[in-house]
Amino acid sequence: MTDVTTLPDRRLLLVHAHPDDEAIGTGSTMAHYAATGAHVTLVTCTLGEEGEIHVPALAQLAAAEADQLGGYRIGELAAACRALGVADHRFLGGAGRYRDSGMMGLATNEHPRAFWQADLDEAAGHLVEIMREIRPQVMITYDGNGFYGHPDHIQAHRVAMRAAELAGAEGFGPAKIYWTAMPQSVLEAGMAHFAGSSDNPFVGIEEATELPFCTPDPQIAARIDATDQHAAKEAAMRAHATQIPDNSWLYSIAGNFGSEFMGVEYYTLAVGEKGPGSGPYGWEDDLFAGLAVADGPDRSPVGAAGSR
């Protein structure tokens, strides 16, 4: 059990569904806050047992074969966390407690240990104990649709929000809760890039507004430009080699539909007061903006110039 008085002033908790999500959606944000002295805790809810395998030599690890992909992805995730400079990583309920449910509608959703089948309060209880220990001021997870509708992402949202409610009732819930998002203007500028990516579950969609993860620009609360950390994010994504082949749609997502923007990540604010921001919609450039710890000694400016 960590003594919170020994931790840095700024403490960020991220709740993700599978090994790879942390890099794709929040890798630069994690690397930035780790590099500037905040304590970053990553909680991953499953081992990703049902994932595809884009490394031919590992094909027999698949769920329908040796069913060893989950264990292998523990190693990929450890390498990704090293690349991001994040040392505090936990699996929700311990490694292997909750199984990857597979894509929505598949029979794997019904597996008795599938995260999609988890008892909400039991799963949230594991996260409450991490919040009790770390006392994060800021939490990041997904919106109610899980960003793109995957059952484990939807469940991660539900569990994270329930845990924050329970922790809040005991006085140690996060003051600000953000959900990952992509602004409509960014998606519209990169649709051609997105349409040309591989293994894309949304292939054929031509209008950005038809993508489930499209958020109108005025609803975005924070734009974290950690472009100086884009190499760390790319290294973390490469660590997830079984999941993210070179031309994967996930590189489009990670790079905001344009690899030159790999270091910029966007969020809506679900809980808490938005702090000072800039631009036409007052986007924050720091997730701790408005909190007493925002001006801590280890704070360094985030939010380079940059148009997206």
Ligand SMILES: CC(=O)N[C@H]1[C@@H](O[C@@H]2[C@H](O)[C@H](O)[C@@H](O)[C@H](O)[C@H]2O)O[C@H](CO)[C@@H](O)[C@@H]1O
């Ligand atoms: C980013 C993410 O959530 N990845 C999940 C997802 O992977 C997708 C899945 O394999 C699908 O079949 C592919 O078409 C798609 O390209 C993948 O992104 O779902 C997996 C199974 O639940 C999960 O292991 C993976 O981490």
Ligand SMILES: [Zn+2]
């Ligand atoms: Zn995922």
